[in-house]
Amino acid sequence: MFKKLKIKHDKLKLSDLNNTLLLLTIIFLIISSYFLNNIWLAIIIYLFIYDLYIHSKNKITSFLTYISGILLIAFLFLNLTNLNILQFNFNKYLFLTLKILLVLDYIIIILKEIKNKKIKYLKGKKKKYTFKELRKRKIDSLKKRNKVLIDNYLEEENINLKSNYAKLINDNLDYLTKNDLENYIQIEYLRFYKNKNNNKSFDRFGVFFLSIHVIILLLCLLVR
8 A cells, every 4th residue: 555655656746737836835835834833843844845855856955955954853952952041032043944944945846846847848959949939940950851851862863953853852842841840840739738738737636735735824823
């Protein structure tokens, strides 16, 4: 049973969720952190963010996640031992710093997932292109490719380049390129709409993910 749950858990990806829903969860977590005053709820939130971090690692999130963990342990230790060494309320500011780091960590994780999503854009070598930009760029490469194919065909068949047959074939270059471009765009649009349909805001995973944030918010409001 546990093994099946782990397999399902490992298959879940934030990139499968709609951007609007991901941004909505940021708002939920910010509000939750504002009302958060319980160390045990902070541990639950940290473990939740840590689980997301495991699937979305980078240098910044690694730093924030581990620093948050250290502050969490430090606050828990000070809270349990009741060491009032300093005159001002050190625990209060330590807990505030912890909450800020947790929120920053979560925001960066979510924004990283949104940035990496391939829904409305196709990746180029140096930048991302919209379909309109892609269409303009692709026609030149297709035309060059077809020109090479035509030249190779004429050379292999020993066809006179000044003959009417060679002229007819070259005249069809634009027509062939246009057909190839339309086929290419149709394939990419099918992929686009498939990704768009698979990226619904409120599928089961979306509802489950949003429910976690709602539960965390309610706990932060009720458990003080």
